Amino acid sequence: NAGVTQTPKFQVLKTGQSMTLQCAQDMNHNSMYWYRQDPGMGLRLIYYSASEGTTDKGEVPNGYNVSRLNKREFSLRLESAAPSQTSVYFCASRDRDTGELFFGEGSRLTVL
Amino acid sequence: RKEVEQDPGPFNVPEGATVAFNCTYSNSASQSFFWYRQDCRKEPKLLMSVYSSGNEDGRFTAQLNRASQYISLLIRDSKLSDSATYLCVVNILRQNNLFFGTGTRLTVIP
Numbered sequence: 001n002a003g004v005t006q007t008p009k010f011q012v013l014k015t016g017q018s019m020t021l022q023c024a025q026d027m028n029h030n031s032m033y034w035y036r037q038d039p040g041m042g043l044r045l046i047y048y049s050a051s052e053g054t055t056d057k058g059e060v061p062n063g064y065n066v067s068r069l070n071k072r073e074f075s076l077r078l079e080s081a082a083p084s085q086t087s088v089y090f091c092a093s094r095d096r097d098t099g100e101l102f103f104g105e106g107s108r109l110t111v112l
Numbered sequence: 113r114k115e116v117e118q119d120p121g122p123f124n125v126p127e128g129a130t131v132a133f134n135c136t137y138s139n140s141a142s143q144s145f146f147w148y149r150q151d152c153r154k155e156p157k158l159l160m161s162v163y164s165s166g167n168e169d170g171r172f173t174a175q176l177n178r179a180s181q182y183i184s185l186l187i188r189d190s191k192l193s194d195s196a197t198y199l200c201v202v203n204i205l206r207q208n209n210l211f212f213g214t215g216t217r218l219t220v221i222p
Contacts, residue, residue, distance in 0.1 A: 031208060040120075042199070042214035043156070050208050058209060090155055094210075099144045099203060101210060103155035 002026050006091045006104035013081045013111045021076040021107050023091030031094040032074040033058075033101070034066060036087040043090065049074055081111045113138050116202050118213035126221050129190045133216045135200030136182045144203035145176055147185050149196045150215065156199055159185075190220045 006023045013019055025032065030051045035043040045058030049068040063085060065077045078085060091104040118135045125131045137145075145162035160167065162174040162183050173186040187194055200213035 033209075035212075040214060042116075043212040045209050048208055056208070099146070099161070099210075100158045101148075101156075101201075103157070105155050106153075 004091055004093055004102050004104040006089075006107055008107060009105065010108050011110070013078075013109065015082060015111060017081050017111075018077065018079050019081065019109075020078075021089055021091070021109075022073070023075060023104060024073045025091075025093040025102070026072065027093060027095070027102065028071070029093035029102075030071070030096060032068065033092040033094070034064075034074070034076045035090045035092065036060065037090060037106075038087050046076065046089075078109075081109075083111045085109065086111045114213075115139060115204070115211035116200055116213040118200050118216050120214055120216060122217040122219055124219045124221055125190055127190055127192060129220075130186065130188045131190055131218065132187075133185045133198055133200075133218075134182055135184070135213050135216075136180075137200075137202045137211075138181070139202075139204050140181065141205040142181070142202045143205040145174075145183050146201040146203075146210075147172075147174055147183075148199040148201055148212075150199055151196050159198070187218075190218075192220050192222060194218060195220045 004025045033048045034046040047066040052071045089107045092101045147159040148156040149159040150156040166175040171188045197215040199215045
């Protein structure tokens with residue numbers, strides 16, 4: 001039972017490079033999320049998708065774009081990476097009935 | 113003002129001790145409440161939901177005080193394996209987002 005799978009687990013970028021973080025869930029959840037976690041800041045929402053075909057900004061959307069490709073997949077793109085985007089990124093999906101969030105294992109991104 | 117505030121700790125307690133964490137939330141429209149556990153360099157995982165009447169799961173007890181806008185987590189008979197960061201999470205009515213506290217770090221010492 002895979003749950004939420006995100007790739008890559010680790011990535012090092014140079015300033016200005018682009019990359020896409022991939023996320024897929026196999027629990028048939030409608031809602032999916034991208035968070036970043038920084039020391040002392042907690043988890044902050046970047047973007048979320050309440051259902052297939054919809055996306056909305058969270059607290060810290062600047063510098064990111066997302067695509068809800070289908071019900072399973074929700075990707076996060078950094079068009080021009082900046083050192084301030086060095087962080088741990090978590091994808092999550094949410095069970096509508098219980099409200100529980102299920103997280104992927106995280107992607108550690110370093111921007112030099 | 114942050115939606116959710118927690119004492120970051122760290123809390124260092126001996127095995128067998130009882131420890132309690134509090135978390136305050138600012139929005140009175142907050143509807144659902146959760147405690148998540150996060151181990152070092154791992155993803156957060158649900159520990160327990162918090163119900164209005166309070167709820168217990170083994171050594172863990174969660175309570176909600178709507179009047180004072182805080183939730184608490186009590187851990188009895190602490191085990192070494194309880195060492196982790198505990199995240200308070202709040203969902204506000206009609207908002208799809210969940211708001212996370214910064215977490216309270218617990219270390220249980222042998």
